[in-house]
Amino acid sequence: xxxxxxxxxxxxxxxxxxxxxxxxxxxxxxxxxxxxxxxxxxxxxxxxxxxxxxxxxxxxxxxxxxxxxxxxxxxxxxxxxxxxxxxxxxxxxxxxxxxxxxxxxxxxxxxxxxxxxxxxxxxxxxxxxxxxxxxxxxxxxxxxxxxxxxxxxxxxxxxxxxxxxxxxxxxxxxxxxxxxxxxxxxxxxxxxxxxxxxxxxxxxxxxxxxxxxxxxxxxxxxxxxxxxxxxxxxxxxxxxxxxxxxxxxxxxxxxxxxxxxxxxxxxxxxxxxxxxxxxxxxxxxxxxxxxxxxxxxxxxxxxxxxxxxxxxxxxxxxxxxxxxxxxxxxxxxxxxxxxxxxxxxxxxxxxxxxxxxxxxxxxxxxxxxxxxxxxxxxxxxxxxxxxxxxxxxxxxxxxxxxxxxxxxxxxxxxxxxxxxxxxxxxxxxxxxxxxxxxxxxxxxxxxxxxxxxxxxxxxxxxxxxxxxxxxxxxxxxxxxxxxxxxxxxxxxxxxxxxxxxxxxxxxxxxxxxxxxxxxxxxxxxxxxxxxxxxxxxxxxxxxxxxxxxxxxxxxxxxxxxxxxxxxxxxxxxxxxxxxxxxxxxxxxxxxxxxxxxxxxxxxxxxxxxxxxxxxxxxxxxxxxxxxxxxxxxxxxxxxxxxxxxxx
Numbered sequence: 001x002x003x004x005x006x007x008x009x010x011x012x013x014x015x016x017x018x019x020x021x022x023x024x025x026x027x028x029x030x031x032x033x034x035x036x037x038x039x040x041x042x043x044x045x046x047x048x049x050x051x052x053x054x055x056x057x058x059x060x061x062x063x064x065x066x067x068x069x070x071x072x073x074x075x076x077x078x079x080x081x082x083x084x085x086x087x088x089x090x091x092x093x094x095x096x097x098x099x100x101x102x103x104x105x106x107x108x109x110x111x112x113x114x115x116x117x118x119x120x121x122x123x124x125x126x127x128x129x130x131x132x133x134x135x136x137x138x139x140x141x142x143x144x145x146x147x148x149x150x151x152x153x154x155x156x157x158x159x160x161x162x163x164x165x166x167x168x169x170x171x172x173x174x175x176x177x178x179x180x181x182x183x184x185x186x187x188x189x190x191x192x193x194x195x196x197x198x199x200x201x202x203x204x205x206x207x208x209x210x211x212x213x214x215x216x217x218x219x220x221x222x223x224x225x226x227x228x229x230x231x232x233x234x235x236x237x238x239x240x241x242x243x244x245x246x247x248x249x250x251x252x253x254x255x256x257x258x259x260x261x262x263x264x265x266x267x268x269x270x271x272x273x274x275x276x277x278x279x280x281x282x283x284x285x286x287x288x289x290x291x292x293x294x295x296x297x298x299x300x301x302x303x304x305x306x307x308x309x310x311x312x313x314x315x316x317x318x319x320x321x322x323x324x325x326x327x328x329x330x331x332x333x334x335x336x337x338x339x340x341x342x343x344x345x346x347x348x349x350x351x352x353x354x355x356x357x358x359x360x361x362x363x364x365x366x367x368x369x370x371x372x373x374x375x376x377x378x379x380x381x382x383x384x385x386x387x388x389x390x391x392x393x394x395x396x397x398x399x400x401x402x403x404x405x406x407x408x409x410x411x412x413x414x415x416x417x418x419x420x421x422x423x424x425x426x427x428x429x430x431x432x433x434x435x436x437x438x439x440x441x442x443x444x445x446x447x448x449x450x451x452x453x454x455x456x457x458x459x460x461x462x463x464x465x466x467x468x469x470x471x472x473x474x475x476x477x478x479x480x481x482x483x484x485x486x487x488x489x490x491x492x493x494x495x496x497x498x499x500x501x502x503x504x505x506x507x508x509x510x511x512x513x514x515x516x517x518x519x520x521x522x523x524x525x526x527x528x529x530x531x532x533x534x535x536x537x538x539x540x541x542x543x544x545x546x547x548x549x550x551x552x553x554x555x556x557x558x559x560x561x562x563x564x565x566x567x568x569x570x571x572x573x574x575x576x577x578x579x580x581x582x583x584x585x586x587x588x589x590x591x592x593x594x595x596x597x598x599x600x601x602x603x604x605x606x607x608x609x610x611x612x613x614x615x616x617x618x619x620x621x622x623x624x625x626x627x628x629x630x631x632x633x634x635x636x637x638x639x640x641x642x643x644x645x646x647x
Contacts, residue, residue, distance in 0.1 A: 001456065001511075001515060003515075003516065003519055006511070006512040006515040006516050006519075007512065007516065008512075009507075009508045009509070009511060009512035010508070010509055010512035010513060010516075012508060013395075013504075013505070013508040013509045013512075014509075017395065017398065017399055017402070020399070020402045020403070020406065021398070021402055023406070024402055024405050024406065027409075029405050029406065029408075029409050030405065031401075031404060031405050031408055031415045032408035032409075032412065032413065032414045032415060033092065033356075033360070033414070033415055033416075034079070034090070034092060034414040034415060034416035034417070034419075034487070034490070035079070035090045035091070035092045035351060035356070035416070036351060036356060036359055036416055036417045036487065037092075037356045037357075037359055037360045037363075037415065037416065037417060038092050038093050038353060038356045038357070038360075039092070039093065039350075039351045039352050039353035039354070039355060039356040039357075040090065040091050040092040040093050040094045040350070040351060040356075041089075041090070041091045041094045041097050041100045041101075041348070041349075041350050041351075042089070042090050042091075042347070042348075042349050042350075042351065043088075043089045043090075043101070043104060043105075043345055043346075043347060043348045043349075044086055044087070044088055044089075044345070044346040044347045044348075045066075045086065045087040045088075045089065045104065045105070045343040045344065045345060045346065046085065046086050046087075046343065046344055046346040047059070047085055047341055047342065047343060047344075048342040048343065048344045051341065051342060054085055054341060055335070055341075057332055057335075058332070058335055058341055059082060059085065059087075059341055060082065061332050061333065061335075062087070062341050062343070063080060063081075063082050063087055065292065065293060066080055066087065066089065066103075066104050067080045068293075068295065069103045069104065069106075069293070070089070070091060070103065070104065078090065078091050078092070079092075079414060086346065087343065089104050091104075092414075093353075097350050101345075101348060105343065105344075105345060109237075109238060109292070109293060110237070110238025110241065110290070110291070110292055110334065111201075111203055111234040111236070111237060111238065111290075111291040112234060112235055112236035112237075112271070112274070112288060112289070112290060112291070113207075113231040113232055113233065113234050113235065113288075113289045113291055114231065114232040114235065114274060114277070114278055114285070114287075114288060114289070115229050115230070115231060115232075115284050115285060115286075115287040115288070115289050115299055116186075116206065116229075116230040116231060116232050116285060117186055117229070117230040117284065117285075118227060118228075118229055118230075118284045119186065119188045119208065119227065119228040119229065119230065120227065121191070121192075121224070121225050121226060121227055121228075122191065122224075123188045123228070124188055124189075124190070124191065126185040126186065126187060126188070186208065186230050187208065188208065188228060189208050189228070191223075191224055191228075192210035192223040192224065192226040192228065193222070193223040193224040193226075195210065201291075201294055203233060203234035203237065204233050204234070205233060206230065206231060206232050206233060207230075207231055208228055208229070208230050208231070209228065209229060209231060209289075209291060209294055209295065209296050210223070210226045210227070210228055210229075210294075210295055210296065211226055211227045211228065211229050211289075211295075211296040211299060212226065212295055212296065212297055213225060213226045213227055218323065218325070218326060229284075229289060229296055229299060231289055231291070231296070234291075235270055235271075235273070235274040236263070236267055236270045236271050236274065237267075238334075239267075240263050240264050240266055240267020240268075240270065240271075241261060241262070241263055241267060241334060242262045242263060242264050242267075243260075243261070243262040243335075244259060244260070244261050244262075244330075244331040244334035244335050245259070245260050245331050246258070246259055246260075246324065246327035246328040246330075246331045247259075247260050247318070247327075249320065256320065256322060257321055257322060257323060257324045257326070257327035257328075258318040258319065258320050258321065258327060259318065259319045259321055259327045259330045259331045259334070260316070260317075260318050260331075261316070261317050261318070261319070261334065262315060262316055263315035263316075264315065265315070267315060268313075268314060268315025268316075269315075271311075271312065271315060271317070272311040272312055272313050272314075272315075273311060274288065274311070275288065275302060275306065275311035275312045275317075276308070276309050276310055276311030277309075277311075278301075278302050279302045279306040279307060279308045279309070279310065279311065280308035280309060284299075284301075286301040286302050287299045287300060287301045287302075288300060288301075288302070290330075290333070290334065292333055297330065297333050298319065298330055298333075300319050303320075359417055360417075360420075363417055363420040363421075363424075364420075366424060367397075367420070367423065367424050367427070370424055370427050370428075371390075371393065371394070371397070371427055374390070374393065374427055374428070374431045375387075375390040375393075377431075378390055378431065378434065378435075381435075382438050382530050382533065383527075383528055383529060383530030383533055384523075384526070384528050384529035384530050385438055385514075385517075385529065385530045385531070386530070388513055388514065388517065389431070389434035389435075389438070391513075392430060392434060392505060392509060392510050392513070393427055393430040393431060393434070395505065395509055396426065396430045396498075396501055396502060396505045397423065397426065397427060397430075399501050399505070400423055400426055400494070400497060400498055400501055401423065403497065403501075404419070404423075404494070404497075413493070414490070415490070416487045416490045417487065418487040418488060418490045418491035418494075419487075419490040419491060419493070419494045420494075421491055421494075422490070422491045422492075422493070422494025422495045422498060423494055423498065425495060425498065426494070426495075426498030426501070426502065429473070429498055429499065429502050430502055430505070432466075432469075433462075433466050433502055433505075433506050433510070434510065436462045436465055436466055437458060437459065437462045437466075437506075437510065437514065438458075440458040440461050440462040440465075441454055441455055441458035441462075441514075442535060443458070444457050444458050445532070445535045446535055451518050451524050451531050451532070452518050452519055452524075454518075455514055455515055455518035456515070459511050459514070459515070463506065463507065466502075466503065466506055467503060470499050470500075470502060470503045473495070473496075473499045474496050474499045474500065476495075477492045477493070477495040477496030477499065478492075478496060480492035480495075481493055481496065517529065517531070518531060
C-alpha cells in the first residue's frame, strides 16, 4: 500500500476519535455509573406462594408499574428487568432506602372514580372549573317507545353498555330539575413532571391526579404535557373486576376494537349506580376514570344511548377504544390492577456510596497498572515498536471508553464494575493483536524479505489470524449477553464491543503506523526502533542464500522453457526457403576494437566476419562456436543458441 493510503487510514481513524471526544466534551457527557460504582439499592422480587399459575403479561405490567413508580421517585438510571418470574430492581444513588422498599414492594391498586373537572397542563395554584349542567332525569313520556328512532350517538362513543345484554328496564323515574351550581375552586397542585407523591390516594376522598396523555399516533407524551383531572371518591374498586379482554366491535369489520369488562355481583351494583349518575351529566363530568395506583389510565364518557338514571346493568360493559393495541393495553392494565401479583422480596441489599467509590477507584488503578505492565513487556520485546503498540492500545481504550459514554446518553447504557473489567480485558486483546503482527513481521524478515515488503506481507497474514480469533470472541460475547443476567451482561457487552473496535483499529491505525515506520529509511535503520531486532545475521545470510538458489532455479526453468519453445507460426512475416535465418554481424574494424557490442563504427568488414553480438550483449563465434555460448562470458539473461530453420 502506498504512503498516501497509509496516511489516509491514520487520519480517518483519528478524525473519528476526535469527533467522538469533541462531542463528549462540548456536551459535558459523563458515564452512567451502575449500582456497584455509586451505591444504592438492589432487590429481587419473586411472586408469593399460593397464587397459582403466574400470568406473564400481568407480571410484565407489574414491572412497568414498578418502573413508573421509580421514575416518579426521581431515581437516575434505574435498572428494572424481569428474568423468568423474578423481577430485578437496581436503584443507583437512592438515599431513602425505606421509601424505595415501600415503593417497589407495593401491590398495584385499581379504582374507578368519577371525573369532576379537567385541569389544563401547566396550571398551578387554585383553578376554578367551568360550571357543569346536569341533565334532567327522564320521565315516562321521555322514554323511548317501540318503533321510535333511537337517539343519535356522539361522534366518538367511548363507553357503552354491552351490546349482547338485554336493554335496561324502562320503568319511569322521577324528574329532577336541571340545576346549575357554581363550581368550587380546585387546588391544581404541582404539574405532572414535578410530582413526588407516590402514595395511593384515599378511595374515600377527592383527589387531583395526572391523566396519561398520548398524541395522535398513540405515543405517550412527556409528563409535563399530561392533563390533570379532579376526581371524586372511588365508587368501584379493582377487587370487583373479574375479567377484562380486548374484542372486535360487532359489525366493525375488524376496524374497531373494544375492551370488555366484567364485574362480580357487588361490583355490578356499584357500577350501575355510578354510571346512572354520570349519564345525567354533560362534558367532562360525564366521564368515569380508571385509576391504577396514582395515575389515570383512561377517562371515558358515558355513551349517549345510556339514559339518565338507568346506568349500565348486569355488571358488563365495554369501552370503545378503536385500535387493537390500545384495547389490549387497556385490558392488560385492568387485569394487572384487578388481579395483582403479590411480590415478595427474595433479596434486598444496600450498597453505600463510599463502597461504590472505592470500587471505582480500585478498577481505575487496576486498569492503569495493567496498561503499564503491558507497555513495559512490549518495549522490552520490541523496543520502539513496543512503544508504538502501547500507543495503539491507548487509542483503542480511548475509543471504547468514549463509545460507552455516548451509549449511556443515547440508549441508557450503565457502566458497572463488570463493564470496567471488560475494558481492562480489551487491553490484553489489543496487546495480542500487536504481538501477532510483529511476530509475523519477524517471520517475513527471516524468510529474506526486506523491511518494507515484510511489513506489508505480515499485515495480510496476521489480519486473517486476528480476524478469526475476533469472530470467536465476539460470538462468545453474544451468547454470554443473551444467556447471562445482571452485571454479567455488562461484561459481555463491553467484551463484544472491544473485539469489534480491536479489528477496526488493527485494519486502520495499526496498519498505517507500522507501514509508515517501515517506509522511513531513518527509522528503519535506527536500532532503537527495532525493525531488525529478533533476526540474527546468520538467519539473514541463510535467507539470502535460499533466495539466491530460488531465483537461480526459477531462471533455469525459464531457460528450459525458452529452449523448448515451438517454432513461430508461418504467415506472420513473408520468408523464402533460401533466405538465411541469421544475418551476419557487422564486421569489427580496427578502429572499433575494444568497443563493446552495439558500438557504432563507420568502417565495415567482409560479410564473413566471425564475431557478432549475442542476445545478451556478449560476443560469440558464429562459425565454429554457433550452438554454444562463449565460455569467457555468461549471459545475464538465460538463452540457448540454435540454428534457425528456414521458413
